[in-house]
Amino acid sequence: MNKSFYQFALAYRGGSKRDPYARFAEAMFNDHGFPKTSREFDGLSRYLEEKADADMPAAVFDELWRAYEER
Template sequence: MQRPFYHYLMTERDPHKRDVVTLFANAVYLDDSFPKQSEDYHEISHYLELNGSYLEEMTTFDKAWEIYLDKDN
């Protein structure tokens, strides 16, 4: 079983790094409504499209998702 995307994303948090995935992870950490237990791309993507005002481009999520899949396989 794959770990939730949120759990992976929290490993990317860093107060000093400024790359897009790290900034995304830092913002998600502050989002209390983020679907923390989800492993589903479509569920998270839909959530971000409606609620992810902190995400400038969905390509950042796609990039983070690819890293997530690579690390968990």
């Protein structure tokens, strides 16, 4: 079974508060509207652009997305 991006990124929760991936994962987890089942870049990117949360910046999303695709 392929994991959704949300399931993939949750692996970064619990890290250092200085780790941008850990901050992203924690903010994503606490965002009850986050598209948890999505596996599509465009929809997730659009959601994050509209949300504009400082703890879920587009640059960090892009890096996590690359890691998600490579897994």
